[in-house]
Amino acid sequence: MTAALPDHFAVLGEPRRPWGEAEALKEKFLRRTGEVHPDRVHESAPEERRRAGELSAAVNAAYNLLREPKERLRHLIELETGARPAEVQTVPPGLTETAFAIGRLCRTADGLAQENERATSPLVQVGVFQRAQPVLEELTTLRAGLVVRRAELLAEIQDLDAAWDAAPTVGDPSPPRPWERLAEIERLLGYFQRWLRQLDDRVVRLSF
Numbered sequence: 001m002t003a004a005l006p007d008h009f010a011v012l013g014e015p016r017r018p019w020g021e022a023e024a025l026k027e028k029f030l031r032r033t034g035e036v037h038p039d040r041v042h043e044s045a046p047e048e049r050r051r052a053g054e055l056s057a058a059v060n061a062a063y064n065l066l067r068e069p070k071e072r073l074r075h076l077i078e079l080e081t082g083a084r085p086a087e088v089q090t091v092p093p094g095l096t097e098t099a100f101a102i103g104r105l106c107r108t109a110d111g112l113a114q115e116n117e118r119a120t121s122p123l124v125q126v127g128v129f130q131r132a133q134p135v136l137e138e139l140t141t142l143r144a145g146l147v148v149r150r151a152e153l154l155a156e157i158q159d160l161d162a163a164w165d166a167a168p169t170v171g172d173p174s175p176p177r178p179w180e181r182l183a184e185i186e187r188l189l190g191y192f193q194r195w196l197r198q199l200d201d202r203v204v205r206l207s208f
Contacts, residue, residue, distance in 0.1 A: 008062035008075055016076055018182060019161035020066055029063040069154055070189035073182055085183040095191060101142060102195050108135055109202035116208050125208075132206045139206070143199045150192040153185050 009016045012028045036055035065071045078084045091099045112132045119125045160178060 005078060006058070006061075007079060008065050009079070011058050011062035012066065014062075014066060016079060017161050017164045018073060018076060018157050019069075020072065022067060025063065025067055029059065032059045069157060070186055070193060073157070073186040073189070077179060077183055077186065080177075081179055085186050091191070092188070095188075098142075098146075098195075099191075102198060105135065105138055105142065106198055106202055109139065109206055113202075113205040113208075129208065132208075136203065136206050139199050139203050143196060143203070146192050146196055146199070150189065150196075153188055153192070157182075157185060 008014075012025070012032055014020060014025065014028060033056065036052055036059055038049060038052040038056055065075060074085055109132075112128055112135060116125060116128045116132075119128060160182065164177075
């Protein structure tokens with residue numbers, strides 16, 4: 001039997017919608033943490049302390065998930081539609097060139113980092129350092145472009161959220177909420193999140 005999906009929105013008293021303001025969410029988290037913190041029942045019966053620990057863990061899990069736009073969207077879609085967004089392994093057509101550039105740069109950066117690690121001569125290290133500078137610039141430029149594109153997706157989520165109250169709910173005979181677009185945004189955020197981690201890792205490796 002499949003376990004029931006936890007409702008992280010309900011744990012924090014957060015409405016089910018695509019966007020949540022960071023400060024408002026943090027305030028709810030801190031207030032709820034104060035209400036369920038195990039220290040409040042440290043002299044109570046073991047069962048009550050155990051329950052307080054579970055509630056505290058649930059509050060932390062809810063906050064950590066809902067403050068991340070991608071995870072929040074994924075959870076919302078799964079709760080409201082009953083299905084998780086599809087796992088698509090193929091890079092969207094509009095991102096194939098970006099994916100190719102990231103792969104090329106990461107391979108180049110890894111090669112230079114390995115050369116530097118194997119170098120036993122300061123002269124060789126200087127040569128590797130000089131060749132690494134244009135690669136670092138490319139990595140930084142590509143990263144900046146991804147940050148801009150991710151920001152555009154976050155702005156779109158906020159636009160969709162602004163119209164959320166006027167949109168019909170699941171099961172309403174009217175045109176449905178934009179679940180397909182939200183699922184697409186969730187997938188795109190996943191790509192950008194992964195690529196940004198890869199680029200950040202290479203920037204660190206080349207900062208020798």
